[in-house]
Amino acid sequence: MLSGEKVSSEDSSSSLVTHTLRNNPMCTCGSPASLRTSNTPRNPGRSFFGCSKYNSQGLPHCNYFKWADSDSCHEKEKEIEMLRKEEKLQKTQLEVQQHIKEVRRREEEVQRREEEVRRREEEVQSWMEEIRNWMEEIREREGELFKRDLGVQRQCPSVWLYCIICILLYLYFSQS
16 A cells, blocks of 8 residues: 555444554554554544554454554543552552551550450459468468357356355355
């Protein structure tokens, strides 16, 4: 084809539009790429360059593909969008790192509190052991007091009897 010729062809996902071939990039098979328009739902009406031998009566063709607007604003919009996404990703990563730090801080706090609880449980156990010892000592002293009381109670009738005898003797001798 000559550089001023016009090319036209159609298939289901793209259509070839009339365009001068001298401004078209070269595809990887060495022929000038054809400007086509996408008919796909994802990129409807978007122009692209593809191999001119594609869909031409079974001729071998390369898989050359380039969006026609890739060097223009669409590419810049993609770059801006990509930068926004990277910024958002970095912000999200920073937030995740902050959350991780907060989780670690809270885990350390939980560990510190668990250690404090264990220490206090040991302290309570120590107090409980001391209370048991005191209770045992109280029981022993109660036993001793009980034995003394029994001894006093046993001695009590003898003391009464002695007092009565003394009073009777006093009365007997004081009347005489």
